[in-house]
Amino acid sequence: MPARRLRLVLASLATTVVAATVVGVLLWASAHPSNRRAWVTEQGAMPAARFTGHVVQVDSVRDFAYTARDRFTPAYDTRRYDLDKLTGVWFVLTPFAKSWRGPAHSFLTFGFADSQFVSISVEARRETGETYGPFAGLFEQYDLIYVVGDERDVIGQRAAFNDYPVYLYPIRAPRDSIRRVFVEMLARANRLRAQPEFYNTLTNNCTSNVVDHVNSVAPGTVPASWKTVLPGYTDDVALKLGLIDTKLGLDAARERFRINDAARKAMGHKDFSIQIRQERMASR
Numbered sequence: 001m002p003a004r005r006l007r008l009v010l011a012s013l014a015t016t017v018v019a020a021t022v023v024g025v026l027l028w029a030s031a032h033p034s035n036r037r038a039w040v041t042e043q044g045a046m047p048a049a050r051f052t053g054h055v056v057q058v059d060s061v062r063d064f065a066y067t068a069r070d071r072f073t074p075a076y077d078t079r080r081y082d083l084d085k086l087t088g089v090w091f092v093l094t095p096f097a098k099s100w101r102g103p104a105h106s107f108l109t110f111g112f113a114d115s116q117f118v119s120i121s122v123e124a125r126r127e128t129g130e131t132y133g134p135f136a137g138l139f140e141q142y143d144l145i146y147v148v149g150d151e152r153d154v155i156g157q158r159a160a161f162n163d164y165p166v167y168l169y170p171i172r173a174p175r176d177s178i179r180r181v182f183v184e185m186l187a188r189a190n191r192l193r194a195q196p197e198f199y200n201t202l203t204n205n206c207t208s209n210v211v212d213h214v215n216s217v218a219p220g221t222v223p224a225s226w227k228t229v230l231p232g233y234t235d236d237v238a239l240k241l242g243l244i245d246t247k248l249g250l251d252a253a254r255e256r257f258r259i260n261d262a263a264r265k266a267m268g269h270k271d272f273s274i275q276i277r278q279e280r281m282a283s284r
Contacts, residue, residue, distance in 0.1 A: 033196035048190060089182070090110075092109055105158075122146055159276075165254075177218055185213055206231065
């Protein structure tokens with residue numbers, strides 16, 4: 001190829017690359033978070049909480065019936081929770097990388113004296129046909145959603161049908177603090193209905209939001225650490241801070257509070273939440 005023609009081809013290629021880059025940057029910069037997209041079924045409805053005195057009514061509490069990882073019957077409920085009966089909170093952690101522990105999903109789940117349990121999971125909201133990727137999550141690819149759901153759904157689907165371990169750690173905290181975290185999480189879920197936000201893998205994700213809620217109620221409880229940026233290690237952080245209600249060391253605690261087998265046995269049972277707790281909570 002003559003030198004002049006080669007230079008023209010290279011110049012044309014460089015112009016195309018620059019133009020594509022500029023268009024990509026402009027599209028990224030002009031993107032706005034939204035609640036109006038074609039969402040995957042599991043994240044199609046956003047919860048709404050209404051407080052009346054010590055009672056909160058939550059609409060769109062997810063209660064999907066799973067028979068396999070991606071097979072389910074969709075269902076949403078309206079449920080009422082008496083804040084005066086809120087008795088406990090658990091930290092749920094599921095690492096999803098087999099080669100190393102860093103990538104993980106974490107969320108909180110709450111228990112009441114009337115035997116109700118409800119999970120609140122902060123997630124990257126995906127559009128139909130979209131899959132989650134941590135790198136894509138750095139560039140405003142996903143919106144943010146707080147999923148409020150029954151434990152048989154939010155915990156059961158992960159523990160019974162996935163290949164990754166799921167840990168259910170009891171948290172040591174005053175009841176007033178538990179209540180304030182629960183209320184704050186529902187209030188933030190409400191705000192997202194009016195003011196949508198982008199999910200971000202590093203700064204606005206499942207674990208960062210849990211840490212923010214805890215530190216909002218009890219400032220300085222969870223200090224900044226690389227182990228909270230890599231959420232698979234957050235049980236180590238919580239144990240060293242005395243937040244997990246156990247006298248066990250890390251390895252023993254992970255063994256004790258892993259619930260996959262119990263969840264598989266309890267799926268489909270009304271007392272799912274009791275069954276996944278009864279053996280591991282008797283001796284901590």
